[in-house]
Amino acid sequence: MKKNKKVLITGVAGFIGFHLAKKLVAEGLDVVGIDNLNDYYDPNLKLTRLQELDVDTADLNDLDRREGLVSFVKMDLQDKESMIQLFENERFDFVVNLAAQAGVRHSLTHPQDYVDNNITGFLNVLECCRAYPIAHLVFASSSSVYGLSEAIPFNEDDSTDHPLAIYAASKKANEMMAHSYAHLFNVPSTGLRFFTVYGPWGRPDMALYIFTKAMTEGKEFEVFNNGDMSRDFTYVADIVESIKRLLPKPPQKNNPNFDAEKPTPSKSKATYQIFNIGNNAPVQLMDYVHAIEKELGVKGKIVFKPLQPGDVTRTYANVESLFEYIDFKPETKVEEGIKKFVEFYREYHNLQS
Template sequence: MKILVTGTAGFIGSHVAQRLLARGDEVVGIDNLNDYYDVALKKARLARLLDDSRYAHVAADLADRDAMEAAFARHRPQRVVNLAAQAGVRYAAENPHVYVSSNVTGFLHVLEGCRHHGVEHLVYASTSSVYGANRAMPFSEHRAAEHPLTLYAASKKANEMMAHSYAHLYGLPCTGLRFFTVYGPWGRPDMALFLFTRAILAGEPIKVFNHGRHKRSFTYIDDIVEGLMRALDHVPAKDADWDALRPDPASSGVAPYRLYNIGNEEMVELLRYIEVLETCLGRKAQMQMLPLQAGDVPDTEADVSDLIAQVGYRPQVTVEEGVARFVDWYREYYRV
């Protein structure tokens, strides 16, 4: 198939594009290479794709309506994976407008491209952050998530609602994936594992929020990609009418629409995560203990039973294995 992937210079997007190419698909990648973090790292990710003749790159911003319309009209993808977004829960305090521009306006342009060019299936990135103030764990897609604590989370919740409206109005099959703390080689420099590794190797202290007591469903990148690929190949269908409608946040009945958690079912405490990293690096961390940051939640735990039931998703990589692989990549890439 020909598949359009947005954010192919990004962490998850570059891995997904590689996997699609490896199985024989054509990939049209879109990325604007913004400077939210190290552009050299983004270019290095992209370089791994550009040598493949089945990869075509479009340098564009999702918020550029004309560029997006042109990309869809020229390439006419059969399916779309939308991973481009302004990420990060704290950056919104400095630059809130970019979240709406990229994550809301940009997503509208993706939906419009899918609508007008007969796309068979749209898979898009959401986030576990949408659960916000919800304290019922494990987090389930079948419970309401109406109280996001950050603008980033609010923008991704908006994506979920926008996708449902297009699924209902235009019959566009849409699948949203709520990612849980993704890590691994070629990761984002603004995330904890990257920040901790850099600081420990430099002999600098690391900031440990909530005194390291919060827990996360840390999920290795290969497990995320495997689940995404399976979801991409599993196109949702409308399965009810108005008379049979039973409202459920995870599905619709009146629209070809589904939401799934995608993550590791095992929660790991941050202090344990740091301990594993120390072992892999062969160095102890100097920890600066701090309170929980505004916008952060104490714990995240993924209920992935729906994704298991529908596509056979099963995370395989333990934190010990995944952190070791990241450290090996980091040492090689940065020559340290």
């Protein structure tokens, strides 16, 4: 990718957004990041991530621009007028939309959060990309869109019409919204279905953080479906390398692999495409737990529970399309990723190794 291109990362203080910002800055790109710094999980972790990007986080106010390795503006995607002003001022070359209300279980009790943040917020992103044309919009979807599907491994052209929670439904909606804007207004869009991203600076509501915290504190923790689950755990560095390679490769019109008589979800005549982004190597949840135990040198106090509403028992990404498109395949081993997370966790919480 050419240096000095300007990239907007929404959700830059989030887990993936933070790592992507570091990666793109190191590649010589001009990165602007926005985040509303909400309290879905500890905002101090988000602020510390920003500090790692050399952003002054003292007395941050809405629309207060701070310079560091990135240019940061505290902003909410729902603030349409401020979003329009930002796009008008900056004239972005690329946009990576990672801002979203996360969490399947939270969506069971707070569904409106997902409509406001994930649907209305994403609509504002699309409207801005329409008004101020960009070379490529890359946006976060989720493996959760596969819902009830048991066709393993999940393929981008499988049905995604049976989501299990409003979180998944909001991500499915994002895919459909992006397609309509690609078709009507030529907004080049690539959706990425993330598969269980983990690694240093990860979210405290994710399993790796929860399990590690409980083990280091000698407390019990819950493992659902009695541990009979598997996930395609994907290391965050593999995710951001994939996004970096994707940015300069927007989809083109009239994809020759699109068949209008047998249309599939991942391809289109419009400037639109969908990829899975996973490790392509599912791991049993209990093997994941045991890997954390081994790295910490402790035995976890597990409380087995039944399957939670909205959860699926297994995920597994077919990533051949992505590999062919960008010549890169995520492949970091779980043991290596967990080791790096534990190193981060101990340093962040000032724990002795």
